[in-house]
Amino acid sequence: MTDTKKSEHGAWSSRIAFILAATGSAVGLGNIWKFPYITGENGGGAFVIVYIFCVLLIGIPIMIAETMLGRRSQRNPVETMDLLTEEAGADKNWHYLGWMGVIAGLIILSYYSVIAGWASAYVLKAFTGSFFDADGVAIKKIFDDFVASPMQLIFWHSLFMVTTMLIVVRGINKGLEKAVQFLMPTLFVLLLLLVAYAMTTKSYNQGLYFLFVPDFSKLTSDSVLSAMGHAFFTLSLGMGAIMVYGSYLPKNISIAKTAILIAGADTVVALLASIAIFPIVFANNLEADSGPGLIFQTLPVAFGTMTGGWLMGILFFVMLTTAALTSSISLIEPAVAWLVESKGFSRQKACVWSGLTVWLLGLGTAFSFNSWSEVKFFDRSIFQLLDYLTANLMLPIGGFCIAIFAGWIMKQQHSEEELDMPNAESYQLWKILISYVAPAAVFFVFLHVIGVL
Ligand code: PFF
Numbered sequence: 001m002t003d004t005k006k007s008e009h010g011a012w013s014s015r016i017a018f019i020l021a022a023t024g025s026a027v028g029l030g031n032i033w034k035f036p037y038i039t040g041e042n043g044g045g046a047f048v049i050v051y052i053f054c055v056l057l058i059g060i061p062i063m064i065a066e067t068m069l070g071r072r073s074q075r076n077p078v079e080t081m082d083l084l085t086e087e088a089g090a091d092k093n094w095h096y097l098g099w100m101g102v103i104a105g106l107i108i109l110s111y112y113s114v115i116a117g118w119a120s121a122y123v124l125k126a127f128t129g130s131f132f133d134a135d136g137v138a139i140k141k142i143f144d145d146f147v148a149s150p151m152q153l154i155f156w157h158s159l160f161m162v163t164t165m166l167i168v169v170r171g172i173n174k175g176l177e178k179a180v181q182f183l184m185p186t187l188f189v190l191l192l193l194l195v196a197y198a199m200t201t202k203s204y205n206q207g208l209y210f211l212f213v214p215d216f217s218k219l220t221s222d223s224v225l226s227a228m229g230h231a232f233f234t235l236s237l238g239m240g241a242i243m244v245y246g247s248y249l250p251k252n253i254s255i256a257k258t259a260i261l262i263a264g265a266d267t268v269v270a271l272l273a274s275i276a277i278f279p280i281v282f283a284n285n286l287e288a289d290s291g292p293g294l295i296f297q298t299l300p301v302a303f304g305t306m307t308g309g310w311l312m313g314i315l316f317f318v319m320l321t322t323a324a325l326t327s328s329i330s331l332i333e334p335a336v337a338w339l340v341e342s343k344g345f346s347r348q349k350a351c352v353w354s355g356l357t358v359w360l361l362g363l364g365t366a367f368s369f370n371s372w373s374e375v376k377f378f379d380r381s382i383f384q385l386l387d388y389l390t391a392n393l394m395l396p397i398g399g400f401c402i403a404i405f406a407g408w409i410m411k412q413q414h415s416e417e418e419l420d421m422p423n424a425e426s427y428q429l430w431k432i433l434i435s436y437v438a439p440a441a442v443f444f445v446f447l448h449v450i451g452v453l
Pocket of ligand 1 (some may be wrong): 029031232233235237239240242327
């Protein structure tokens with residue numbers, strides 16, 4: 001690769017900047033909105049344990065691999081795969097892996113933006129005091145009325161997409177680093193306060209029991225697939241987002257340590273959010289398996305009754321929207337980076353085209369909660385279908401291929417050199433996880449789901 005090409009591609013100002021941005025990508029709606037609701041749908045404890053195993057055995061090794069591939073090539077995912085295949089003397093078809101990532105990112109963002117729109121709409125609801133003294137039933141009605149209105153969902157979805165694209169158009173260094181620096185600590189403190197509130201409800205123990213005492217009879221092969229899919233989704237893996245961020249990473253930084261730190265922070269946030277939510281669910285006789293509306297039907301009950309709840313409510317939804325923004329940026333960056341670096345688009349033009357595509361696709365999700373709620377494919381609404389297709393299929397398949405590439409195709413000498421682990425044992429451990437454990441786990445879960453095992 002030539003130096004001029006490299007220099008078009010930005011770089012993080014420091015290791016901490018990369019950590020912040022990658023954590024910003026990982027921590028988002030996946031932790032606070034999705035993890036609690038899919039845990040509720042899949043019966044609690046046993047699902048949580050499978051998820052944690054997936055993060056440790058599949059997520060972290062793949063995160064290391066993905067960052068490493070990006071940093072080695074210093075290019076967008078499509079070109080990264082081209083370049084590294086050439087370096088390894090491998091088949092050109094690896095090219096399609098980069099492509100699948102670009103497409104998965106666009107599809108995920110289309111529904112992600114609609115849900116992020118809900119979070120922004122709830123800032124306004126919190127501000128105008130809608131939750132004041134409302135009980136579980138009243139809060140549920142607020143949510144049901146809101147999602148029944150296509151116009152409202154489209155308005156907030158549009159606002160969120162425009163904001164995302166305005167940030168992306170400015171490039172990676174400006175804005176993003178600063179936003180995350182302030183966001184993460186605030187979000188963390190708010191979650192701790194919500195956990196403290198949950199402790200005061202009569203159902204705190206019931207919530208903990210639901211989350212941490214496993215009942216394996218509740219696990220189906222589809223819930224194992226969801227737990228695995230979510231490990232990819234929550235860590236932003238399998239589609240090139242972390243690869244793109246890795247490509248902006250300076251050469252002298254330890255990838256492995258950084259990946260463990262990010263995965264740890266991500267998991268803690270998801271668990272804290274769930275510890276805050278489930279006691280409120282049980283205390284208010286709500287259903288644990290009420291689906292994507294779960295946090296919007298529970299946390300406002302807390303905000304409506306606790307002291308300082310008005311301010312907390314506003315802050316919480318502002319933080320949730322901002323956490324969603326720092327993830328949405330990374331969902332579209334692979335597409336934008338590819339259009340700019342490979343297709344010669346200006347950054348503005350790339351943003352307009354990719355943003356418009358995502359916005360249009362998002363209308364399907366917005367309608368799937370109201371006008372098109374009866375439209376089903378394989379028994380799933382448009383939103384559920386897009387979520388299943390990406391989180392449960394495309395990301396794990398992408399991650400599987402990344403593992404095979406890093407473990408089997410790339411020359412050992414190259415991965416060793418790029419990872420520069422503190423000792424030979426750590427490298428060996430990673431090598432075993434990436435070459436055998438992670439791909440075999442993904443493969444077996446798939447076999448199980450299609451009924452072969
Ligand atoms: N990890 C983000 C979340 O948990 O909200 C979602 C996400 C971002 C998924 C980027 C995939 C991705 F590439």
